[in-house]
Amino acid sequence: MANFRTIDQLDPKGKRVLVRVDFNVPMQDGEVTDATRIERAAVTLKELMGKGAKVVALSHFGRPKGNVEPAMSLAPIARALGKALGGIEVAFGKDCIGPDAEATVGGVQEGGIALLENLRFHVGEEKNVPAFADALAAMGDVYVNDAFSCSHRAHASITGLAERLPTFAGRLMEAELKALTNAIGGASRPVAALVGGAKVSSKLDVLGHLLDKVDVLIIGGGMANTFLHAKGIDVGKSLCEKDLADTARSILEKAQAKRVRILLPVDGVVAMRFEQHAEHRVVPIGQVGAEEMVLDIGPDSAAAVEAALVDCRTLLWNGPLGAFEVEPFDKGTVAVAQAAAKLTDDGRLLSVAGGGDTVAALAHAGVLERFSYVSTAGGAFLEFIEGKDLPGVAALSR
Incomplete structure (x- = not known):
């Protein structure tokens, strides 16, 4: 800092x-x-x-x-x-x-x-x-x-x-810089980063930088579909950047080389329509129908993330795990957010989150005030965890 x-x-x-x-x-x-x-x-x-x-x-x-x-x-x-x-x-x-x-x-x-x-x-x-x-x-x-x-x-x-x-x-x-620096540079290990959202392309620099900082990388939201596709898993009509399959495989290989554990969904909530209370079902990843979309992580995936967080001391969260704005595709994000808040309440986890969608998701889960720190910054938050120098922050040290 x-x-x-x-x-x-x-x-x-x-x-x-x-x-x-x-x-x-x-x-x-x-x-x-x-x-x-x-x-x-x-x-x-x-x-x-x-x-x-x-x-x-x-x-x-x-x-x-x-x-x-x-x-x-x-x-x-x-x-x-x-x-x-x-x-x-x-x-x-x-x-x-x-x-x-x-x-x-x-x-x-x-x-x-x-x-x-x-x-x-x-x-x-x-x-x-x-x-x-x-x-x-x-x-x-x-x-x-x-x-x-x-x-x-x-x-x-x-x-x-x-x-x-x-x-x-x-x-x-001052609070933003201290919280983010503690979560990224001076964090108590093990450190988990939960990165969600729609697209891998918008988080490439974040993922690459975090591989040097964390012990567990949890990938959710639409971007998880790109990683699943890169592993040869059919995700039906889910949002998926298939042209970034090679990039996703490269990130997985680098994570393995750095001994960073990657958590991808093992099950998902799928539907044929993206709308409120659409007909849906929970299926193991790999059994997504050709006309279906993965719109949230399933209960087994949420449980796996919660179990991983129990063993961690620091969590950096950016991006939702599913389409939380539309029920019932909010359950995975809500479950994990509440588990992280409980660990924070118990003094077992330093939880730092940021980004517009993340703030909205945590508010939806009712845990906004229970995380250690929640940043309302969007672009600045992302660029900071990408390891970039922010002009306004650099100017403070002159």
Whole structure:
């Protein structure tokens, strides 16, 4: 993990503190429908406000591509943020640079907070245009990055500000980096990684990097079908990247050479239609009908994963084991998630999970708060466990 300063090393009293947060949250009809990211960021914001900082929160929302899109305004988020901060009023700047933003920031008192408008209303944000970064930096005395989920992007508010102002990691950033580093680099052995999701192609780098870090690699979801196909097993009409069979075989061979145990499904829940409560059956892998799709792991597969986790001390989880969004194809993911949560409750397992689908799957299983740490980051989480340097994280150590 990069050597970086946290807000423990910052005396923010009286300073204008620019805090990069990730408020790219679900919205419907102008209302925030899931405030998880806002509530997590509130920890850092409250601490800075309590220490007398003049806090200025910066975020993007959606993909307006440099255009002002009223539907992507952060104004509704200012209201949700005020609620997360205990029912206070958050000053809102109708732009993130220029006279309106400067006036909004100028009006923030010690212990107060403002939220500026969507950074991506300006093309300078994503292109990291120096003049745009200069304009942002001119409104602050120090910079706090609390947006790990955005730190795989070299944008103006991520790396540009870190190059221009004294830089510190916020509490959420600090927690993310510690949890992921402990799970990947400094984990108690044996270590298990559960990698699911639809496609092998999107997780190739993850799988390759994890072979050097784990003792057990559990492969589920649609991507397991590609590995089963590579072993000569017919998976019917299941989602399967047959053109990656050679790649899958190579991963299996490397795992064997590194003495990493691979767990693939031994049975599956199959159906001829992918829809709610579709007619389905449980079959041993190898007995999937020509017109059937494997949509979840079966009970024997779930039991095998649970048994493997009992012998492990660390679990890194990314991706569901089946099509959990549609019943009854959620049972495998739910069973394994609850088993991992129980081991975590008992102090026998450090469980770290991340990625959008993973968060949704764990929430569906009712165990989101029982894992040791759950990251809301998507792309940044994947790139971190792929072993890549994240620009925003690297910038913290400068």
